[in-house]
């Protein structure tokens with residue numbers, strides 16, 4: 001369980017009754033450069049009503065990986081089969097070998113040989129190796145509003161993840177503002193708007209198709225500051241075909257956000273069912289997007305959960321969230337022990 005910092009709202013009504021979804025159309029389409037005085041963030045903070053200036057520590061409802069992770073073993077765990085099984089689950093060649101060697105060594109050392117003993121050892125080994133100190137979402141530094149950018153290729157699950165996250169935050173009484181900076185497909189904007197409705201949060205949408213995503217991002221943060229929101233989450237396009245386009249576009253969005261607020265997270269969403277393609281995608285994004293954490297979606301649809309392990313190791317970036325279904329509650333904070341337990345569970 002993590003403790004998070006959000007705004008303290010003394011107005012009881014405001015804190016319990018979420019406002020109905022309002023679709024907020026930007027009135028103007030400004031040149032990002034033109035409308036953004038550098039000191040806007042400081043001004044916004046100075047203008048805050050006193051009762052909103054304070055932050056409080058809160059806990060949010062827990063979510064479990066639960067049904068998401070498929071077991072690696074349909075029958076007894078045999079050391080001779082382990083490497084192949086890990087390979088099939090997309091752990092990758094080197095990691096599969098390394099884990100197998102390590103488990104053999106450890107089994108030898110402690111004299112483990114039965115299926116139950118080996119499963120326990122493997123579970124511990126995977127848990128230890130996946131545990132890192134930076135797995136929690138950055139919702140604790142009190143630099144409100146937090147701003148999350150969500151990046152990744154089309155179809156990875158960005159919009160769905162934002163929807164789930166918004167609802168979870170709203171359930172915990174957070175004020176959320178969404179930004180539809182995936183401006184090229186009308187359907188993408190509508191999809192985010194539907195999730196915004198479910199989470200009862202405001203959304204900034206482009207005035208017209210193809211509007212500069214950076215201006216939407218700018219206006220999203222602006223609205224979040226004006227509304228004293230706790231967090232702004234910005235959906236981005238995944239259509240970009242080459243690294244240069246990607247870098248330019250995300251760079252512009254980042255600059256637009258940073259005129260008014262700090263970026264708390266750049267979450268890279270990766271579809272677990274993509275196997276080794278997931279690795280290539282993740283590397284490309286990690287190189288250009290200043291990624292701070294990975295969201296691995298569709299763990300429910302795959303027997304290849306090893307890609308999660310491989311990604312975290314190879315990119316040296318924390319997995320922060322996992323998606324385990326299409327429903328609004330189907331996500332969890334990444335927990336190494338729950339994940340490892342799911343992988344080595346009895347069928």
Ligand SMILES: Nc1nc2c(ncn2[C@@H]2O[C@H](COP(=O)(O)OP(=O)(O)O)[C@@H](O)[C@H]2O)c(=O)[nH]1
Pocket residue numbers: 152153154155156157158159160161191238269297298299300301322323324325326330
């Ligand atoms: N099974 C499953 N489907 C998911 C998950 N996350 C997203 N999806 C589905 O993946 C598809 C693409 O998701 P979307 O959010 O539109 O991806 P985007 O293009 O990155 O915004 C949709 O059909 C989602 O319902 C997940 O964790 N599990």
Ligand SMILES: [Mg+2]
Pocket residue numbers: 158159160182188235
């Ligand atoms: Mg989308």
